[in-house]
Amino acid sequence: MKEIRFHGRGGQGAVTASEFLARAAFAEENDVQSFPMYGVERRGAPVTAFTRVDSKAVRNKAQIHEPDIVIVMDMALLDAVDVTDGLKPDGKVILNTEKAPEEVDLGVDNPKYTVDASSIAVEHRLGSEVAPIVNTAILGAVVRATGLVKIETLVDVVRKNAPAKKEENAKATEQAYEEVRGEDLE
């Protein structure tokens, strides 16, 4: 079973990202669960969303405390939120930043993967320059870094489920898949 945690800001699509990942995993015959951090939501505030994926039935309905994968959609969150809290010793972190993985300091040894999802989103006109919608892009990077699902499955889910700009979103996913950097990726 894999437990995944997304960190974003209200309006960036963290919850949608957690759902799309669940749908992709489900399409590959896994059992899945996705949920936001429970509570009152509002724009601008940090949002945490979760996905559980397992090849057998997911019965665990407790919250996720020790994620295998953490995704950081907005680097400014690093000041406000401890994104590596509970991260498993071999857990992976995927971050939206133009920096290279070795330039990111999270205070832990875990493998890091970076992609400039904001620029990719802006390139494909997803959101605005000030507030790009990075969720579909970052998902492409997540899949490359973790192999959780096949990229084709994810792109298909994105294309089918994006509320608007379906092709642009799908392309953003594919582009991030290609461009993400990480030490074990060639």
Place this chain on the structure above:
Amino acid sequence: MSEEEDIFRIVKDPKDHTDLPRTEITDCPSHLMNKTGSWRTLRPIVDKEKCIECGICWKFCPDVSIEVKEGEGAVVDYDFCKGCGICAKECPVDAIDMEKEADYV
């Protein structure tokens, strides 16, 4: 006392139920910590020239986030204004416009 110390004057740093008062009591409410102005996506902008200081905006504001200051007109408390737009809607002289918060940040 500092603002923060003030908040927990009834119980400082409660650890468990033995530290708690008989029910949830605060003598210093959450407004010191929770600036709901951060919730805004639109913000009211008052045109002082048009404002007649009638006080209707103050009466209708659900959040006590706009008040009339004599000579200054309606003044918004942007720390707490959530940008609901009721003041703009109720102003009898259309002195209030709702503008994008992003333009002011």
Place this chain on the structure above:
Amino acid sequence: MSETRIVSGNFAAAYGAKLSRVEVVAAYPITPQTEVVEKIAELVADGEMDAEYIKVESEHSAMAACIAASNTGARAYTASSAHGLALMHEMLMWAAGARLPVVMTNINRAMGPPWSVWADHHDTLAQKGTGQMQFFCENNQEVLDSVIMAFKICEDEEIMLPAMVVEDAFILSHTKEPVEIYDQELVDDFLPPYDPDYKIDVDQPLGFGSLGMPDWYMDFRYKKAQAFEKTPEKIQEVNKEFKEVFGRDPGGLIEEYKTDGVDVLIVTMGSISSTSKDVIDELRDEGHNVGLARLRTFRPFPVEQFREITKGVNVVGVLDRNYTFGHGGDAAREIKDALYGHRDLILKDYIVGLGGRDLTPKILKKVMLDAISLQDKGLDKEIEWVDLRADRKKWRG
């Protein structure tokens, strides 16, 4: 064609109402139920659901409107949570006394103060005396299934009583998981139109809910009590039929999870049952003879079944996600009541997860191991609160 979609418990409830061809929905929003009625409003506005949506100004009015609608022969539905449910209290009792098959969904949420929006069963259980049937769901599929089944049970001419289908706040209401959304035709075969014997009809005027003098009131109540006595059997009958038509067993009165010949029986309600099953499997792998009874139907309370499944059991550990001051956990009390004079065993009441306190597999395992240990050490205390801040080390290690 039935379709599996990844949806929240709130969505599942709304779809349950849609597939049940509900005709009148009257509701008032409250976190975390709001999406149930928002979804229904959307389906009605889009023409996907042929129902009257009545916007009311309170939950009391919501149930009152449903009662009136049901009394005219329309299938009626509403939803609420916690303080909204409490506000409905008078009308919950009325619906039952009036023998009207209104079905509602309650999202189990803690009662304030302290103000909370998170999972807790006290709101539902505080209404256990109203005469409503109460079904506790473990997952989103069951929410959908239970709404459909509830209408069938409630509208049966032998029953004609209202029901609550309940699901945990956020854990089910806001969590998305795969749910099979059945083909409308399949549901239509299972659930016929609502056609009561007597209804409000201008062509045939009748009076309802009249005065009951002392020399008649008791007899009416007895007749209603008799109808309620029929519900355990009816629930099992409809559950069986549901399984035949839809290929799925929502659990009937009690779901027995690996309970054959166990020494220790753990009892849970709602979503913690799901997490607990993983823990039961782990404990059994470690050699413990333990099983889980998921109490799905709280009203009627499955007295006979509890007597049956506790044969040969030494310890019953009840996880109550609720607490009544001066009374303890409701499930434990009712189980004790059922077993009085029938079983001599150790029963301990664990108060867990109030106000949405998270129940991780780790904590649940500690609770179950505690129950298991009572076989040797005997009952240490009748009621124990689990994972209080003062007590963290015991439960979190």
